[in-house]
Amino acid sequence: MKASAFVYPWDVAGDPEAPARIASLGAGQVTLASAYHSTRALTPRHPRHRIVTAEYAAVLYPPGERWAGRGLRPYPAGRWAPGDAYGEAATALTAAGLEVHTWVVLAHNSRLGAEHPDTSVVNAYGDRYPWAPCIAQPATRAYLVDLAAEAAVRPGARGTELESLGWYGLQHLHAHDKTSGVGLGDAGQYLMSLCFCPSCAAGYGEQGLDPARLAAGVRAALEPLWRGAADDGGWPAVEKLLGQDTAAATRAWRDTVARTLQEEAVAAVRAAAPVGFQVLLHADPVTYHCGANAGVDPAHVLGIADGVVVPCTGGTGPLAPFAGRADGGKVLAANFTVVTGMGGSPATLASDAARARAEGATELRLYHAGLASDDDLSAVREALSGR
Template sequence: MNVSAFLYPWDVVGDPDAPRRLADLGIGRVTLASAYHSTRALTPRHPHRRLVTAAHSAVLYPPSPEHWRDVPLRPRAQRWLECADPWGEAAAMLADAGIEASTWVVLTHNSLLGGEHPRAAVRNAYGDSYPWALCVARPEVLRYAVALAAEAGARPGARGAELEACGWFGVEHAHAHDKTAGVPLGGAARYLTSLCFCGSCRHGYAELGADPDELRDAVRAALAPVWSGERGPGPGPDDREGEWAEVVALLGSGFAALTLAWRTRAARAFQRATVAAVRERAGRPDFPVLLHADPAPHRSGSNAGVDAADVLTHADGVVLPCTGPEAVREDVLRPFRTAVEGRRRDGDEPVIAANLTVVSGMGGSPGTLADDAAHAAALGASQLRLYHAGVAADADLALAARELARLSA
């Protein structure tokens, strides 16, 4: 089973022992961030630092002024590491140790650009802007994402690309000093509060036959019992079908279907354009482009919701959230296994990568990695992703190394 670990460039740059430690774990490939959102991350083994604060979304390489000349939304370069090209330097250090690197590109999650360009951000039914969430239906966002996917996805030396937040991003966001837990939002409420009513989305709803103001009022009415506490959060986070049934119950079948139709149309166009941009820039037919995805089309976030059969017609595969009980992995993986079986061709089988968290402090189970991976493989996973080799404690990595040895044996 092909195994890759997620990594930030700052986990490697300035630490000459980092590649060796990864190799000792039994890892021969990493998914290395090249365009990432703001974060605060531990570096528990680095010789010179323990905490990196990435103050804003940024590209982790020097962007080309020529490439961005006619694009109205432009990414910022990182400024928390002294080197000019953290991705390139980290990838070179890893390559010297025999470790391949793919790019890890975050697209629609960008608080800096959403704040600077509020018209480009998702705007909910109450008129509130979500600066962390760029709206995929906006033409300026599409231009930005296509340019970013091409430049950040096909970095020199990269062996492939993985696109995160390649679709709708919504209310879900861990914000600094967050005060949003007063009303628990289940999956249905998250969907409704993530529906966008910017000018582009209002036009899209109208094209499909809805009056945008009437739809907006219906969404507000559907959410009223949630805000008052009369209606609880509904099905659990792993019940995707129940989640959508709750949306239909709250909003009505007609409006629910129409909003999903619009969001699916916009997301599919966005995904096809960004995947094609990476392929064109890479200029290699063997350069795989994968999407971080969820099998429920109505979901938004880092793992954007997709239709399994559709996404595998234009992407080379998917990376799927598989941390949790066996039932979770079955729910996530089965739709993609069915889609692959329906279109398998010799030498051209899409990648289904199971993403397993190996950081116990983030809900992972590094001590059961081999069994979890074997179960994922039985459900159709062909590759494995480990989240996250840079922030995990030594004890977690030791357990993961033991389990990887079991898996290879």
């Protein structure tokens, strides 16, 4: 079963031993970040540093001329990935015999929200989420589609993985998060992620909803959760809190927005890419879920993309909705965290991979070759050697 390891350019640039070390894992492919959100990352083997602080969401290559004069445009990286850090790393990894695919983070950008606050998701209380661009807004959609095409199709890349190509909401690891005092559950997360910017207000109107009454209804539905009431979980709990028809209307609007953005972004990547270029989406099979693994309709997404990358560290259950539709050469990649300190279990990777294969997975993704300890990497090598 083919495998690919996630890598940052700063794991490779400046470390002449990194390409051979990554190649020795036996994966054969790397998914290399070309556009990425802010982060603080460990580099436990790099000869020049141990911590990299990416201060804001950026492209890790020089942005192109298409952005000239545009208000919304990608930010070039700072000192953590100067110049064409992506290109430098990709060249070194290719020379080590690895197939390179791009890793593109899209609707997750705190700097964009800070400098252009009107682009952000606005919840029912009027709070803005600067990390979450509202994907219903025309200018934001145009920015995301063009970013997808440019960041995905880098020189020498054989394919791409598009992350956060959908709604981002409340759930987000932010600087010194202090948001877990009340357990909102699945339904509460959905209600707190509904956007009420002007574009979404107009969209709710198209679904027959009055946006002001809807916002008041969302606040009323959330009130018992703030007081400690149990969230029954899942979509039935949303229907119970908001009302079945109202809940369905909000979901119809949001599902349409996400689906059409995914269609436009994938089409833009294909238009810019050479023949045979692979396009995958990081995906969650529940359409109303928000986050890096965007909620998708499995049949729809497999109809437009070459496959999906599905989070499986917490269990392989999310594979099932895709498995029955991943025919005709479609990729169903099971993504496992292999960093013990981040909740992964590289020691059980072989058995995890076997279970994923039995449940329909065609490939593996390993998160993350740069962050893992030496012991974690040794366990990965052993697991992959027995495939």
